[in-house]
Amino acid sequence: MGSIDDEFDLNNPPFPLTAIDRKVLATPDDEFHRYTWDDLRQIIVDNDLEALKRFPSDLHRYLRWSHDTKRQYGSINNFVMKERLHWNLKDPSLPVSRTSFTYYSATPFADERDFVVLANDWPYGIEQGIKHLVVWTRTPIDVDDDQGDLTPASRDVVEKFVDQYFVQSLAKHRGAKPEEVKREIMWFKNWVRLQSIPGIDHVHVMVKAAPPDLLEKWLAKNNMLEKTLEFMDGIDLVFIDSSTKIYLEEDGIDEVYDSPPDNPFKGKSSDECSRMLLELRQAGSDINYECFAMFDDRTLVDGSVLVVEKEHRVEGGGVNYSVRMAMELANSQIGLYFVAYADVPSDQIKAKRHADHVLRAEDVYSELTQEEEFALYGPEVMERARRAGVEGRRAPEENFNPEADGSSCGDDYQSLMILGVDRKLNTIVNNESAELLRDLQTAFNALLPRDLVALTLYPEDLRREIDHLAGWLQRDLNTRVYRAGFAPTQEAYEENIPPVFASLNKLEKILHANKGPYILEKQMTELDVRAYATIVRFDAVYVQHFKCNLGTIRHDYPVVNNWLKNLYHNHAEFRDTTDFRHIKENYTKSHYDINPKAITPLGPWPHVEEGYESDWSKLKVGECKMPEVLECEKTLDPVSSAAQSAL
Secondary structure (H helix, E strand, O other): OOOOOOOOOOOOOOOOOOHHHHHHHOOOHHHOOOEOHHHHHHHHHOOOHHHOOOOHHHHHHHHHHHHHHHHHHOOHHHHHHHHHHOOOOOOOOOOOOOOOOOOOOOOOOOOHHHEEEEEOOOOOOEOOOEEEEEEEEOOOOOEOOOOOOEOHHHHHHHHHHHHHHHHHHHHHHHOOOHHHHHHHEEEEOOOHHHOOOOOOOEEEEEEEOOOHHHHHHHHHOOOHHHHHHHHOOOOOOEEEEOOOEEEEEEOOEEEEEEOOOOOOOOOOOHHHHHHHHHHHHHOOOOOOOOEEEEEOHHHHHHOEEEEEEOOEEEOOEEEOOEEEEEHHHHHHHHHHHHOOOOOHHHHHHHHOOOOOOOEOHHHOOOOOOHHHHHHHHOHHHHHHHHHHOOOOOOOOOOOOOHHHHOOOOOOOOOOOOOOEEEOOOOEEEEOOHHHHHHHHHHOOHHHOOHHHHOOOOOOHHHHHHHHHHHHHHHHHHHOHHHHHHOOOOHHHHHHHHHHHHHHHHHHHHHHHHHOOOEOEEOEOOHHHHHHHHHHHHHHHHHHHHOOOOOOOHHHHOHHHHHHHHHHHHHOHHHHOOOOHHHHHHHHHOOOOOOOOOOOOOOOOOOOOOOOOOOOHHHOOOOOOOOHHHHHHHHHOOOOOHHHHHHO
16 A cells, blocks of 8 residues: 655644554555444444544545645635535634534524535445445534533434434335334444544434435435525515514514505415516516515514415416415525425425424425325325335326336436536536536546447537537427426417427428438437437427427327337337336426426327337328418528438
8 A cells, every 4th residue: 555645744644643543554455344234333332433444545545635625725624614514604714613603403403404414425444335424513512521422412312313314214215114224224423532523513324225315315405405596596585574563672662563554465365465476477577486475464473474386377266385484494495495395285284293384494304294195195196106116295197007117116206407416526517418418428438348438429420410400409399398388478488389399390301301210310319319308208298288289299290200119119228218107297296387286197198109110211291380380490490411402
């Protein structure tokens, strides 16, 4: 094992080294005994935490990293604060310490906003399959004055938190009792004198064979409250005062006055306020919101506010979804609704846990109980879910067949954004799907066999053609379906629909001219992948949900339909990664303003028609002949050179 860089001296390490540390540094990797689950259990039971060490080469790298990080950030604490936790300090001019933070609850882990769960960037030398997590807390955890170990009261607090946050959710995920999975989760808190990051309190949690989706769920909560507003660019936080009284406190004297007579929202209900905001939007107001918070007469009594989703238009009027919550939650919770990390109907159920029906901070990330799920989704939905072997909100269709659909009943589907993330730096590298599609083809070539390195969806000789076609496919097909579906006005909808079908007309002609089976004849390229994602959803979702109903792929575009049949039925990679249950429910059960009753259509059937025609000359070109579409088609970029000559 090589020595540490000469940039620092082991006699002056970036953090104190014990005799065991120095012994590990002198041990070759192949002689180091990795800790088994039983080893870890015994160490934690004996409170022999000094025995826990990193893999020798990892410890070398950790020392080197600590040295470089201290030189760049001033301290490891500063790095963790700035790059991993993103927490604000009470006084930034002072060094980071256990008392540096403002917290919501004086009890550690009692408030979700006071802690963050992260994967340990530098785990101990444990066996494969054991996940090492770290829970960081703003609220200090009491320790004794001897060696900085937990006090009995603090140990009870941490034990209760681990049970509620990790054990209970693992038990629910596995359909088991908490006592049956409790031995698969262990925790410890290093004594203060053993910590390499002593300024910020944290607890280590070990999980044996953690389910990837549950692990992702635990980690997905990281910094969500702090980062939500970054996703809300252009969305206004709207607060309405509908109270008839104004409460003031001056010099300890309580005074109550009538609210101003010119307040247009005074004494109005949530439905009335919602309609007034809608009228303002229709009259040209630039207010753009997803939810609004109401201060009403009850706010004067208990400090709660009513958070109301924007009006959902249905036949006969508008329907509003609302939930009462503690005032300090309103900003963050509205943000969570916007990024689909929470929803009002579920929060309504959670609020009913309390006699006053007010949502608290401890409810925000908590799981719904089985009884609450029955109350929210109804017995029929839950019974279908039970028979299919799943639990939770995404109940399958009555005739859902996992083998036929190539999907797993057990998945807990949620809205997804594709991100390229540097796990070491906890930094988003890219979230543009087109760029990621190209980057991933070459980024890991050094790890692949030579024959796989040669595979590409962006070949040199076709790049000019791909770039030319990809531009209008993305602009006029992939993007316009969403602009039409989420159009706030009739005018916006009618502006975006013609380009969608004009691009389908053009794609139909290109495929026919090139004679398939792919957009650029015999070579599958990224054009096929990018077009597939939209076209496979078109009949199933976009026709009815986004009102793209000037035609369907199966009836009006026989050439595009044949191309789709080939990719879906003859290429397992496309078929096995297409889940129509997820596709349909992701749209119909999450867009309450478009589909307020969250009813998912059964059709079309089949999802993709069979009967691929290998002789493309037998196919007749289809098109949408609506005059506005044909006129729009003339304005689009010229078709590919091969198709142009054939036309």
